Amino acid sequence: MSIIKNLDFFPYPFKDDMYRYSNNSLPLEPPISIQLTPSYCEEIKLKRELLTEHPKRCFQSRPHAMRGQWEIVHMILEHLVSEYPNHFSLEKNGENWTFHNHILSEKQSFVSGDHTTLPFEPLDFIGRHVQEDLILMMERDGDLFLDAGQLCFPANWSLAFNVGMSFKEIHRPIPGFKEEGLDDRIVRFLMRMEAGEPWSRRNWSLMAGSRLDTSLETFDVWGKGRNEVTKENVGELVHLRVEVQKLFRLPRSNSILFTIHTHLLPLRTFVENKEWRRQFFELLKELPDQIAEYKGLSQYRQTVLEYLKSR
Template identity: 45%
Template sequence: MFTQNLDFKTTDLDTFPFPFRSDNYRYSNDLRKLEDVNLVTITPEYEMQVRAKRRLLDEQPEVRYQSFPHTMEMQWEFLEMVFEMAIQKYPQHFELHKDGDEWTFKNNILDEQQTFTFGDASTLPYEPYDFAGRHFHQDFVLMVHRDDNYYLEVGQVSYAALFSAHWNTGMSFNEIHGPVPFVSRNGDDLVDRIRRFLLGINPGEPWTRINWNLMADRWDVNYETMDVWEPQRKLVTAENAGKLVRLRVEEQKFYRMPRSNAILFVLNTQFLPLEDLKLRQEWFDLTYSVLQDIPEPMAEYKGIAPFLPQSVEFLRREDEKLKAQGGA
């Protein structure tokens, strides 16, 4: 039975990718070069997140993991890349021993060890991409470059925001973003601009951007469970929004895979309850300002329209309290 238990939030605020830089927000091509090219990060919540991710993958395997049979070579390329990054950055947590094609990967945090034959998927308990992805808390989406576009051919997604690996498999970058009211401040078609930008990404030079959303008492929202989470959004009030509503931030990283020429999307999703925004006054002020100014089409697309007013009201009340304390 599929379960959602949102008992996770970011505790190390220094690693939280706070999304807002100004007091209003519109879609923009805010891609920038990634400074730390190593995608592996171990946060205080690593073990909890990985275990929750695995539980979701086991409960809804068809929803959360999809691949085409012809992607196996790309999957091994992914496995090799992330395992090499893991041992390079965290040799105390991960080990990789190679004896020809006989490899042994150790995850010392989870106390796990797996020996397998590189290139032989039958020696792993899951497909190579699925197996490797289960050792890291991010979502991984592999978009294959074809006909000047990218097509989703492998996806492992456990933190969906109106997304489904099952539904979106095989779709082009433009098809996936079909529902997005993507217009920049200049009225440009941002989806196509970003697609064209991604065409120019080189191996070894990954890029990054930050996406954000609000989540009402949920780990994720996908199409398959819409009948469950859609009514829940209406339970949010100004009184409980501080605990139930979380600022969901998705740190997206884009890697050109050197052998397959595909683009790997790495999505690091972190949550901060609205009540925790007070821990950083600047974050509180920016979030309060941005949420007051969200255009309706954007609120609808992001799925936050049913509980946005209550969230803003919660922040307004908190703002009043803070000002009263400051003036006292």
């Protein structure tokens, strides 16, 4: 499981002592779509198991998304090879390409642009080599639609349910998002995004447990953990869940790649940083009820606050 033990690597998500929904995207530096962490092998194994056992839950695509899928494959291959040349390599002979994953001792030859030469659809293939979940949002009629995705570690949402939806439809469950015009502003921001100028943001929540695969479809299995938090187990059971999300404009298919890299940190480890502990206490105490409710932490918010205070 992707539990981070070293605080130095944890993507701390908070800027202020108060949290409200906003467009908190920042220019991505360096402009790279993927990151390998020490739990690479463990997470890739889990991803592939989930894809085998629940293919429809973890991968969806619409027929017109093939071009965008290939554009993602090309970008991620380029990033893997440039960032981790000891772990990945790519041989090109015209359109005949061979990709090597040296960590897993795997090799795949294929014809670039011809999906019939791959064992899976292009996005499903490349997603099996990276820890990120990958979502393709295609632009048409002045809007963005979720037209393909590989999603193994969702924070309580369903790819099978959301496929084909527009950005605003996807974000409808979020309290205040539409009412405050945030959805309009974010769509406008996304439509203005340009190739070569990617963005990044961090999303956070708390969760009772350390599962990465918290899909909506399995809520009955993991959701009950929320009622099991006590002052004795809170430090071990409750985790801060942070998603590092990245956005890339794909110029050829006129679409956007949205990547999600999920990190989990047990509260017990989180509280070792005094400033984080102080800031999170203030923020959680002040968090509006409707956001706490949406994030699913209302049941144990008080227990977490008491724990943070007692440290």
